[in-house]
Amino acid sequence: MSSVIAHGVVAAPGYASGPLFPIGQSPEVVALHPADPDRERIRLTDALAAAAAAIADLMASAAPDAAEIIEFQQMLLADDSLAAQAYAAIGAGTDAATAWAGVLTVEIAGYEASPDDYFRARAADLADIRDRVLRHLTGGSDLRPQPGSILFGVDLAPSAFLAVDWSRGGGIALSGGSVTSHVAMLARSRGVPMLVGLGRVQAAPGDPALLDAERGRLVVLPGSEERHEYLKASTGYLQLAHAARAALPRPAVTADGARIDMLVNLAHADDVSALDPRHCDGVGLMRTEFLFADGLPDEEQQYTQYRRILEWAADRPVTIRTLDAGGDKPVPGLTVPEANPFLGLRGIRLSLSHPDVFRTQIRALLRAAPHGELRVMFPMIASIAEYRAARALFEAECLALRTAGTACRLPPLGIMVEVPAVAIHPQPFAEVAFLSIGSNDLTQYVMAAGRDNGAVAGLADPAHPAVLKLIADTVRFGDAHGIPVSLCGDAAGEPAQIPRLLATGLRSLSVAPAQLAFAKAAVIRAPAAGGEDG
Amino acid sequence: MSDADHAEARVVITHAVGLHARPSVKFTKLAKGFAARIELATAPSGPWVDAKSIVRVMATRAPTGSELFLRAEGSDAPAAIAALAGLVQRNFDEGGHV
Numbered sequence: 001m002s003s004v005i006a007h008g009v010v011a012a013p014g015y016a017s018g019p020l021f022p023i024g025q026s027p028e029v030v031a032l033h034p035a036d037p038d039r040e041r042i043r044l045t046d047a048l049a050a051a052a053a054a055i056a057d058l059m060a061s062a063a064p065d066a067a068e069i070i071e072f073q074q075m076l077l078a079d080d081s082l083a084a085q086a087y088a089a090i091g092a093g094t095d096a097a098t099a100w101a102g103v104l105t106v107e108i109a110g111y112e113a114s115p116d117d118y119f120r121a122r123a124a125d126l127a128d129i130r131d132r133v134l135r136h137l138t139g140g141s142d143l144r145p146q147p148g149s150i151l152f153g154v155d156l157a158p159s160a161f162l163a164v165d166w167s168r169g170g171g172i173a174l175s176g177g178s179v180t181s182h183v184a185m186l187a188r189s190r191g192v193p194m195l196v197g198l199g200r201v202q203a204a205p206g207d208p209a210l211l212d213a214e215r216g217r218l219v220v221l222p223g224s225e226e227r228h229e230y231l232k233a234s235t236g237y238l239q240l241a242h243a244a245r246a247a248l249p250r251p252a253v254t255a256d257g258a259r260i261d262m263l264v265n266l267a268h269a270d271d272v273s274a275l276d277p278r279h280c281d282g283v284g285l286m287r288t289e290f291l292f293a294d295g296l297p298d299e300e301q302q303y304t305q306y307r308r309i310l311e312w313a314a315d316r317p318v319t320i321r322t323l324d325a326g327g328d329k330p331v332p333g334l335t336v337p338e339a340n341p342f343l344g345l346r347g348i349r350l351s352l353s354h355p356d357v358f359r360t361q362i363r364a365l366l367r368a369a370p371h372g373e374l375r376v377m378f379p380m381i382a383s384i385a386e387y388r389a390a391r392a393l394f395e396a397e398c399l400a401l402r403t404a405g406t407a408c409r410l411p412p413l414g415i416m417v418e419v420p421a422v423a424i425h426p427q428p429f430a431e432v433a434f435l436s437i438g439s440n441d442l443t444q445y446v447m448a449a450g451r452d453n454g455a456v457a458g459l460a461d462p463a464h465p466a467v468l469k470l471i472a473d474t475v476r477f478g479d480a481h482g483i484p485v486s487l488c489g490d491a492a493g494e495p496a497q498i499p500r501l502l503a504t505g506l507r508s509l510s511v512a513p514a515q516l517a518f519a520k521a522a523v524i525r526a527p528a529a530g531g532e533d534g
Numbered sequence: 535m536s537d538a539d540h541a542e543a544r545v546v547i548t549h550a551v552g553l554h555a556r557p558s559v560k561f562t563k564l565a566k567g568f569a570a571r572i573e574l575a576t577a578p579s580g581p582w583v584d585a586k587s588i589v590r591v592m593a594t595r596a597p598t599g600s601e602l603f604l605r606a607e608g609s610d611a612p613a614a615i616a617a618l619a620g621l622v623q624r625n626f627d628e629g630g631h632v
Contacts, residue, residue, distance in 0.1 A: 072555045072588075075562065081587045110593065118554055119595060125555075295551050298628040333551025333598075357550065 004220040006198040008173070009457060011184040012514070014193030015234035016171030016211040020203055020220065021145035023153035023160060037090050044086060044096040047136035052077050054132065058163050069125070069294055070163075077129050082107065097137040104130035118295070118332030124157060145170070150209050150218075152201075158182045158293060166192050171211040173218045175199055182289070182329070185267035188493075191514035244517035248279045252523040254502065260523045263319075263510035265488055269305045272312045275513045282316035282373070283309060284510020285436065285488040288323050288361065292331040296357060302364035310372025317373040319436065319510075321416070322361055322390070324379035326350045342450065347380025347416075352389055362397045369409035377436050381415040384428040418442045423470035426477040435478050436510075439489025443467050462491035463500050472504035479505070486510055495522035502526055539570075541615035542605045544578075545622040553596035557626040562588045564621055570608025572618070578603055585618070 147168035177196030263284030326346025414434035486508035493515030
């Protein structure tokens with residue numbers, strides 16, 4: 001038997017070796033026996049109970065936001081109206097698996113046909129419970145991957161990622177997927193190796209495989225030579241990771257003595273659970289999209305999560321970005337499908353067009369501010385008018401909270417530099433409190449190459465001279481006006497890019513927690529910072 | 535059956551995303567706490583669906599701003615309708631007071 005090698009794009013670096021665990025595919029429905037209605041009824045009852053027990057298990061260990069998604073599935077499963085239709089089909093001579101699949105398939109089709117994004121997204125929840133029950137009926141009861149498995153499929157839902165125990169290794173190999181997806185962000189921040197865009201791979205569940213998320217390779221049924229090569233590469237990577245970890249407690253100072261602020265990007269409040277705040281200089285970017293993963297969160301839910309991160313960081317600065325939905329990050333009930341979403345109603349544009357939703361987030365931020373060193377930034381700013389409109393909402397809500405006697409504080413308000421207009425002509429923005437360069441979006445807009453599109457991935461190069469020039473111009477503008485500048489894109493977490501970024505004069509970088517050690521080590525290795533004060 | 539065993543209400547959904555997953559979970563959980571048979575519709579003429587079934591409640595696809603009709607039969611019908619109408623009017627206890 002010869003090995004199969006597939007090439008993909010690295011969404012999160014690292015190595016994994018283990019059996020392939022298929023995700024997201026509907027198990028084949030096989031009628032093994034002629035249907036005996038009494039027997040089939042009992043089989044369906046047992047399968048429903050087993051699936052409910054498995055979900056209850058998941059629920060017990062899930063983070064609060066994930067638990068909400070699971071609770072919804074639990075209630076769908078417990079709903080007699082689905083089971084009753086399946087029992088009726090069984091009574092008419094159908095086997096349990098076909099009956100259950102038939103009822104759920106009709107229900108799912110109803111959701112998929114909905115014009116509402118939010119409803120269409122719920123089809124995945126129904127497909128999930130359909131498949132859970134079917135796996136019990138068709139004999140495959142192994143709902144959870146063994147620790148160390150490589151999850152393998154077209155795409156992976158964030159809830160499915162959160163349900164896996166990653167503490168004992170494992171990885172993700174997707175034939176589709178995207179490096180900018182929510183799951184890719186989670187994988188980077190938790191240090192789970194992940195490849196996307198592998199295309200069609202010939203493999204079967206349980207096949208041994210090697211995931212090389214440094215060079216972007218998946219090897220299925222590896223031979224001894226491939227195993228040997230993997231061992232060498234992964235050991236080298238682990239040694240590098242070990243050496244990098246030694247850099248973690250040290251301040252990031254270049255050989256010529258420039259002190260670089262090393263901050264972390266958080267995609268989820270749980271990202272800090274395994275992170276020592278003393279190892280970083282604060283949070284350079286806390287995304288808030290995770291709070292909106294299953295509809296609109298209320299003020300208390302948001303306040304609790306913001307306060308949690310502020311208290312974790314203690315006296316270190318925490319920069320929270322207001323909702324950056326739209327583009328490739330739809331929010332049920334808020335975003336609308338657009339022909340060209342990256343150039344559409346996203347980031348601050350969306351927030352300003354939904355002032356009720358924005359004000360709820362603003363109040364939660366204002367109330368959390370007294371609990372730490374909060375800063376707030378607005379994504380996708382293109383004009384100073386947008387900044388002023390957002391600022392006015394902060395001031396109005398702050399006044400309203402004070403009048404009501406609620407503790408709050410107006411934090412410093414800054415902007416993301418990701419729309420080229422701002423980087424090319426920053427002069428109108430001298431009044432903002434800070435600038436944070438979002439190199440992912442800046443690169444895709446400057447190069448006109450979507451980062452979610454593998455076909456133009458080569459063009460989306462954050463080290464292109466045009467991108468580096470805009471970064472250097474932004475740093476120079478900030479220095480001239482006494483405005484702090486940092487960079488929070490993925491480029492900051494790539495050790496090879498760090499010397500180039502420091503050469504632009506940047507002195508503050510924000511990276512995913514899993515990249516912090518490598519990035520610090522790269523700064524310490526850098527012979528000279530470069531830039532105007534280096 | 536006496537009048538005390540029957541109750542009805544009509545309420546407007548103000549929740550920004552309508553009767554979606556999270557509101558539906560809260561709604562059906564609350565409904566299940568009552569013995570009364572509780573039904574829901576998006577028009578006064580129906581179709582009426584079981585308010586204790588999340589599958590049926592979600593299937594109404596009631597968007598924000600739409601009217602919801604509630605009716606209940608049973609000894610605790612008035613209490614059930616008061617509680618469910620209250621939940622909808624309180625915006626499903628979400629979203630603050632915008």
